[in-house]
Amino acid sequence: MKRLAMETELIELFEAVKKAADAAAVEGVDLSPEEDRCLDALKTLKKFPVNYQILVSTQVGKRLRQLTKHPRKKIQSLASDLVEIWKTIIVEETLKSKKNGNLGVKESPKSDHRSATVEKKKVRRANSVKVEKMEELQVGSEKKEPATNDVSPSKLNSLIYCQDPVRDKIRELLADALCKVRGEVDDDGDESKDKVTACDPYRVAVSVETAMFEKWGKSNGAQKVKYRSIMFNVKDPKNPDFRRKILVGELKPERVVELTPEEMASNERQMQNVKIKEKALFECERVGPPKATTDQFKCGRCGRSVGSSTSEAAAFLTSVLAIDDNFRSG
Numbered sequence: 001m002k003r004l005a006m007e008t009e010l011i012e013l014f015e016a017v018k019k020a021a022d023a024a025a026v027e028g029v030d031l032s033p034e035e036d037r038c039l040d041a042l043k044t045l046k047k048f049p050v051n052y053q054i055l056v057s058t059q060v061g062k063r064l065r066q067l068t069k070h071p072r073k074k075i076q077s078l079a080s081d082l083v084e085i086w087k088t089i090i091v092e093e094t095l096k097s098k099k100n101g102n103l104g105v106k107e108s109p110k111s112d113h114r115s116a117t118v119e120k121k122k123v124r125r126a127n128s129v130k131v132e133k134m135e136e137l138q139v140g141s142e143k144k145e146p147a148t149n150d151v152s153p154s155k156l157n158s159l160i161y162c163q164d165p166v167r168d169k170i171r172e173l174l175a176d177a178l179c180k181v182r183g184e185v186d187d188d189g190d191e192s193k194d195k196v197t198a199c200d201p202y203r204v205a206v207s208v209e210t211a212m213f214e215k216w217g218k219s220n221g222a223q224k225v226k227y228r229s230i231m232f233n234v235k236d237p238k239n240p241d242f243r244r245k246i247l248v249g250e251l252k253p254e255r256v257v258e259l260t261p262e263e264m265a266s267n268e269r270q271m272q273n274v275k276i277k278e279k280a281l282f283e284c285e286r287v288g289p290p291k292a293t294t295d296q297f298k299c300g301r302c303g304r305s306v307g308s309s310t311s312e313a314a315a316f317l318t319s320v321l322a323i324d325d326n327f328r329s330g
Helices: 002-024 032-047 052-058 060-069 073-100 109-148 165-179 181-188 193-197 201-216 221-235 240-248 267-286 310-329
Strands: none
Touching: 002 032, 002 052, 002 060, 032 073, 052 060, 052 073, 060 073, 165 181, 165 201, 165 221, 165 240, 181 193, 181 240, 193 240, 201 221, 201 240, 221 240
16 A cells, blocks of 8 residues: 555656646746746655656656656756666666566566456457357358258158148149159159159149249239149149159249240140241241222112122122123113
8 A cells, every 4th residue: 555655646746747847848938937846846756765666567767758858958957867866776676686586576566467467368369269260160060061961851741831721722732733743754754763752742832832922922813813824734634844844943933933824835735836836927928918908899789898808899890780781681
């Protein structure tokens, strides 16, 4: 407690010296009273009993060095003398401590506390670095695990319901249609049996229905036609290609909801559509230029309109005139 009081008093004396020195540093003004006050404070500070521990803990000596460059020569000189005195005290105490080997014991408790704090911070930083490295290793191992253990999710034994009767019914219909693919592959052999067996029809049905719901919402109103188009083609006995592509992943659920009815059709039906279009285009090219049409020709006797083309009208009139001539000649 006594040393703490001495440290406090020493700091207060130095602050008085510093305040007076700052006031006396103004140039162009007669500030001899401020200079005298600073000199008196320095003399008082010079008489204050200091030792190695107090000087080290307060660090007043380092701050006093600034006054050795003061513009007032008297203040500069007295501050330099005081710095030399304190420096001598520190050097003598250091030499004595080295001879006795107790330099570490004579250091102030504050310096010990600071060094201990620094050591603790270093240890904490080292520990935090180790923890970060361990976390990085764990994250890296977790990222590598999927690559080494590429295990697909287990197959569902039953359908997953969403507690919405309409949506659950669509899932059931999709699952029933996709479960038929296994038997259809056995029949035509277009796909590897093992590949189809490894697929999960229940999981795919849920994914397709979810994609439809996220894209269109509920299956009513204007969206009902879109739902029906997909459901018809998935269940169509003549369209096993569409079911198979969905099950084995050739058509992802996000892609299914973007297909047009023509794209959903079976391979055979798509080929037929192409042939029909080609034939229609060929027939269209064979037809000559359109004939001139008119509705201005009418029969003079019955009053009905004659054919839409001029050639038909001319032929009709010619026959009428021939009949009329024959009648008159008869």
